[in-house]
Amino acid sequence: MKKRMLSLFIALITVSQFTACGLFSCKESGCDDEVYEDGYCKYHYYINAGSDILKDIIN
Ligand SMILES: [Zn+2]
Numbered sequence: 677m678k679k680r681m682l683s684l685f686i687a688l689i690t691v692s693q694f695t696a697c698g699l700f701s702c703k704e705s706g707c708d709d710e711v712y713e714d715g716y717c718k719y720h721y722y723i724n725a726g727s728d729i730l731k732d733i734i735n
Pocket residue numbers: 702703704707708709716717718719720721
C-alpha cells in the first residue's frame with residue numbers, strides 16, 4: 677500500500693514537471709521545442725521574424 681502511494685506521488689511529480697516544462701515550450705501549436713525568443717523556438721521565431729521582414733518589403 678505504501679509502495680503504491682509512493683509511485684503515485686512520483687507520477688504526480690513527473691506530470692507536474694512535464695506541465696511546467698510545457699509552459700516554456702514554443703507557442704506554435706504542435707511544437708514542443710524550447711523557447712528561444714518571444715515564446716517561440718529558434719525555428720519558429722525566425723519564421724515569424726522572416727515573415728515580418730517580408731511584409732515590410734512588400735508594403
Ligand atoms: Zn516552434
